[in-house]
Amino acid sequence: MKYKSQKVAYWFFALCMLLFALQLVYGFVMGFARIGMDGLHEVVPFNTARAVHTNLLVLWLLTGFMGAAYYIIPEESKRELISVKLAYVQLISLALVGVAALVGFHFNIWEGRKFLEIPRELDYLVVVNVLLFLGLILGTLYKAKQRTTTSLVLTMGLVFAALLYLPGMIWFDSQVTDSFFRWWVVHLWVEGVWELIMGGILSFLLIKLTGVDREVIEKWLYVIVGLTFLSGILGTGHHYYYIGVNKIWLIVGGIFSALEPLAFLAMALFAVYMYRKGEKSHPNKIALFWTIGASIVSFVGAGLLGFAHTLPQTNLYTHGTLVTAMHGHYAFWGAYAMIVLAIISYALPNLTGRKHYDNKNGHLAFWLANIGMLGMTVAFGVAGVIQVYMERRLKMEFMEVQNETKVHFVVLILCATIFTIGIGLYIYEFIKYGRPNDEALVKED
Ligand code: HEM
Ligand code: HEM
Ligand SMILES: [Fe+2]
Incomplete structure (x- = not known):
């Protein structure tokens, strides 16, 4: 790391890891509910789990983007952030608003817009928080010694x-x-x-x-x-x-x-x-894998799987089915989750001064997570195509079709387990790296 204030990024990344792990818990709740193991129904019904799963996704990605900005902007601007204290205030308030929203979801306090379920009152707090974030980034850019593309x-x-x-x-x-x-x-x-x-x-x-x-x-x-x-x-x-x-x-x-x-x-x-x-x-091969991986997997998940249902003739049949969930998972994973994991993998050795570059766990995390997610995508895809065919060509009844797709959710859970082991290893390595420290300042490549 070249600037002391970049250390703020570490704490955003740490929050990011925590929220990511939580997101997966709700994924499993839904996966099991889909095969009839819905023991938590009274506490976390499927619709609550779904809203929490997707909102946690958006929240951890945004937290990751903010961490990335706090890491990248000082370095590209060749100066410290204008205020480190306010950056921590922003982090803590972000965490509080996020937690408040997610707890509220469990008590049915939400708005019925998919992905944007956060109730209006909290939206205003989100706006204030984001304004503070942008103020710090724009202020730093304004005083920058260099402004890069x-x-x-x-x-x-x-x-x-x-x-x-x-x-x-x-x-x-x-x-x-x-x-x-x-x-x-x-x-x-x-x-x-x-x-x-x-x-x-x-x-x-x-x-x-x-x-x-x-x-x-x-x-x-x-x-x-x-x-x-x-x-x-x-x-x-x-x-x-x-x-x-x-x-x-x-x-x-x-x-x-x-x-x-x-x-x-x-x-x-x-x-x-x-x-x-x-x-x-560069010796940081793990960061390189995540970086190149993000670019390729996003093309497959967003580009190819997006194209697969984007024409009106196809979308007429696939709209709102598990085909959408297939694409949603692989696109979000490739484009945004992987790029956040890439910047964290790059920044971590620089922030902590510990250069565990080519560690086995890091590589294993990359492959297990990617193999797992590819498997999940295929499981959703097969279930989705079957759903479209039965429900919209054969005109079978909705719930009957849901029953027919059960077996694919068993596959989904198996693949999600591989995925989760990979992410578990990633988080384990994150923790093992330790905290950021000022000694790391001189160790930058
Ligand atoms: C990284 C980029 C992308 C991400 C993260 C993403 C994610 C998603 C998600 C989560 C949904 C469900 C949204 C909802 O129902 O509220 C969706 C829907 C959709 N996406 Fe993407 N997508 C991406 C890029 C693309 C691209 C490039 C295309 C087209 C080539 C595409 C085509 C579609 C279509 C057609 C739908 C509607 C599906 C339906 O009717 O149910 N997506 N996407
Ligand atoms: C343990 C791993 C995971 C499991 C078991 C899981 C499972 C699920 C399930 C069952 C759904 C609901 C599908 C439905 O409506 O029937 C869902 C929705 C969703 N999940 Fe996951 N998920 C996992 C991880 C992830 C990850 C890592 C991401 C992002 C990178 C993600 C993104 C999404 C999105 C965007 C939706 C909404 C899709 C749509 O709008 O159709 N999930 N997930
Ligand atoms: Fe779209």
Whole structure:
């Protein structure tokens, strides 16, 4: 680490690990409920578990992005954060708001918008928290000794992500309008501005890990930003096909969303090409695996599996089924979970000064988590295709179909166990690295 204030990042990453672990617990609750083992039903019914599972996901990813920003921005700006104290205040208040929201979910205090279930009162606190975060990042950038494309793209992603939280807070009486604007948050996040955050982190990591010139790497970043906006904004239309809005969206959504995989393809090519071109071989192989892995798996999960159900002709049948869950898992995993795990793997040795670079557990964590998640994706996919066929072609009754897919959830649980062992190892290594310390300041490569 080059700047003392980067240490803040460590505590964001630590919170991130904790929330991630909790997310998996709720995944298992649902998995078991799906095969009829629903003993917790009275305490955590399926719908509560689902809301907690997905909101924890969003919360730990955002915590990870914030940690990444607190690590990357000082280094790219060549100066300390403007206030370390306020950064800790932001961390603690983020944790408190998050916990309050999640506890509330267990008492049915939530709003019925999938992924945006946090009740309105807490939304305001989220806004204050995010403003504090952005204030610290923008303030640091403002006083920066150097402003790089990497730091600007990352910050642009974070600022837009914050702005796009707002449409989800407006009240609409009409279900159609409500749904229309919900996608401004959910879609424009994951298929728009979060991609900029991912691109920024990816670019930072590639500069550090491959030794390729910044100029070359950042030129690609412009291409990625361009492709993302070109396809992602109007690509929102793939959620408007049959929700009660103008039919023009069938064509607009179909065409533009079909172009979205290009941005992910560009990121994958970008990472692999830079890796090949790189002359410097950084000893932190585990960070390199997660980095290249994120770029490739995101192309498969978001690009290919997204494309699989994005055309109106297909989506008519697959909408809202386990096919969506298949894509949701692999896309979130590849694009956002893996890039957060990549930046943590890179930052940890630098923050703690302990260079356990090529440890076995780290490699094992990478492979077990990836094999497990691939298996889970296949299980969801098979269940999804069967569901679509039985429910929407054979017109079988909904619950009867759910029963028929049980066996695939046994497979899901087995694969999720492999996945969880991998993540367990990752967290174990995280803890073993120890705390950040000032001695690490001089040990930077
Ligand atoms: C990393 C990027 C992505 C992530 C994290 C992601 C995640 C998700 C999630 C969680 C859903 C369910 C949303 C909900 O019902 O509230 C969803 C839906 C969908 N995604 Fe993605 N996605 C990504 C990229 C893409 C791309 C690039 C495409 C198209 C090529 C795509 C196509 C779709 C479609 C068509 C749906 C609607 C499914 C339905 O009708 O039920 N996604 N995505
Ligand atoms: C122990 C591991 C996990 C298990 C057993 C698990 C299981 C599940 C189940 C059963 C659902 C509900 C599907 C339905 O509606 O029937 C679900 C939803 C979801 N999970 Fe997981 N999950 C796990 C880990 C993860 C991870 C690591 C991620 C992200 C990287 C993730 C992202 C999601 C998303 C985005 C949804 C909502 C999908 C949709 O909208 O269709 N899960 N999960
Ligand atoms: Fe979308």
